[in-house]
Amino acid sequence: MALMPVSDALSAVLAGAEPLAEEMVGLDEGFHRVLARDLAALRTQPPEAMSAMDGYAVRAADADKPQARLKVIGEVAAGRPFDRVLGPGEAARIFTGGVVPVGADAVVIQEDTIAEGDHVVLSEAAIKGRHIRPAGVDFHEGMVLLNAGRRLSDRDLSLAASMNHPALPVRRHPRVALLATGDELVMPGATPGPGQIVYSNGYALRALVRSEGAEPVDLGIAADTLDATVAGIRKALDAQADILVTTGGASVGDHDLVKQALEAEGVEMAFWKIAMRPGKPMMHGRLGGMRVIGLPGNPVSSYVCAILFLVPLIRRLLGRDDALMPRETALLGRELGANDSREDYLRARLEERADGTLIATPVTQQDSSLLGHLALSQALVIRPAFAPKAPAGSPCEILRLPN
Numbered sequence: 001m002a003l004m005p006v007s008d009a010l011s012a013v014l015a016g017a018e019p020l021a022e023e024m025v026g027l028d029e030g031f032h033r034v035l036a037r038d039l040a041a042l043r044t045q046p047p048e049a050m051s052a053m054d055g056y057a058v059r060a061a062d063a064d065k066p067q068a069r070l071k072v073i074g075e076v077a078a079g080r081p082f083d084r085v086l087g088p089g090e091a092a093r094i095f096t097g098g099v100v101p102v103g104a105d106a107v108v109i110q111e112d113t114i115a116e117g118d119h120v121v122l123s124e125a126a127i128k129g130r131h132i133r134p135a136g137v138d139f140h141e142g143m144v145l146l147n148a149g150r151r152l153s154d155r156d157l158s159l160a161a162s163m164n165h166p167a168l169p170v171r172r173h174p175r176v177a178l179l180a181t182g183d184e185l186v187m188p189g190a191t192p193g194p195g196q197i198v199y200s201n202g203y204a205l206r207a208l209v210r211s212e213g214a215e216p217v218d219l220g221i222a223a224d225t226l227d228a229t230v231a232g233i234r235k236a237l238d239a240q241a242d243i244l245v246t247t248g249g250a251s252v253g254d255h256d257l258v259k260q261a262l263e264a265e266g267v268e269m270a271f272w273k274i275a276m277r278p279g280k281p282m283m284h285g286r287l288g289g290m291r292v293i294g295l296p297g298n299p300v301s302s303y304v305c306a307i308l309f310l311v312p313l314i315r316r317l318l319g320r321d322d323a324l325m326p327r328e329t330a331l332l333g334r335e336l337g338a339n340d341s342r343e344d345y346l347r348a349r350l351e352e353r354a355d356g357t358l359i360a361t362p363v364t365q366q367d368s369s370l371l372g373h374l375a376l377s378q379a380l381v382i383r384p385a386f387a388p389k390a391p392a393g394s395p396c397e398i399l400r401l402p403n
Contacts, residue, residue: 003275019319033170039146042164057104063126107131149321177241181249229261248297278368298368333361344383
């Protein structure tokens with residue numbers, strides 16, 4: 001079977017992926033959740049003209065020159081509006097956040113005034129509109145300020161609160177079941193026996209799933225038997241997973257049973273080999289409403305495939321407006337030879353020069369089992385299939401790795 005191009009594989013993974021159901025959460029639970037609907041302001045902010053400084057509310061016509069002397073007729077504090085109209089020759093003591101009295105059209109700051117009993121002398125001329133926040137200067141009732149598909153930041157929550165929303169309509173968390181396979185795997189802290197290795201893939205994948213706003217469901221490690229692998233798939237169904245991610249067992253050896261187990265359970269396979277490096281033995285299919293991504297067992301292959309395929313799928317299920325991770329242009333930090341028929345994703349270090357130019361230097365050892373280089377890399381340099389030799393300093397396309 002011919003290897004599927006990366007772009008076609010991504011299209012297959014995302015095909016038909018619709019945003020999950022909406023749920024309401026309180027503001028404190030809204031951080032990094034994804035809005036399911038546009039959010040419009042329920043009020044105007046500020047609702048009335050407010051003072052931006054401590055000082056005196058005045059009529060600019062009465063105080064257009066320094067040394068103007070005005071009668072102070074009262075005080076305005078935040079939350080305590082003035083109940084009188086400011087007339088000619090009058091001023092009102094006002095504090096930040098106080099509603100500007102009717103008749104006033106300027107605020108002279110406290111530092112530019114001298115109090116003399118029930119009068120105030122201005123050392124600076126008043127300028128119409130100065131130090132006043134007009135009604136609606138931030139937003140007006142009915143304005144859409146946060147759009148569906150937006151992942152809410154801390155600043156967005158503050159804005160939503162100011163818009164007078166106590167709760168937010170968001171997409172529910174996708175449930176991502178993670179099933180590792182392999183008799184060779186032992187847990188961290190154990191002493192590996194002959195031929196065994198310490199299991200590491202799940203820790204990166206669970207962290208990645210959480211960081212993208214999904215809920216990981218750890219199904220543990222399945223032994224290299226068909227029955228154990230099938231049992232793991234059924235656990236994912238019982239957990240009502242939206243996505244099942246398997247690691248390992250995706251190749252074609254006698255002990256690589258994941259594809260066989262998936263097909264035995266009725267999974268419709270869309271592909272099981274991709275024209276990419278690392279990550280050729282990756283699978284994708286569906287079982288009812290559950291989407292299945294079969295990642296390779298090598299840790300770098302597993303992680304790179306998760307970045308390229310699992311992350312966009314989670315974002316699409318969340319209805320995010322940035323489902324596809326952006327690619328950037330950088331300059332190569334070293335020479336690269338001509339590429340073969342597979343698209344390459346090379347681990348690379350990033351350096352930003354003083355002028356803002358990005359330099360991406362692929363590490364010299366790209367073996368898919370080497371986690372040390374992955375941990376120290378900040379990006380993947382993307383090399384198209386059959387790309388010619390590229391000298392140092394030539395442009396390249398990169399994908400930044402999450403921090």
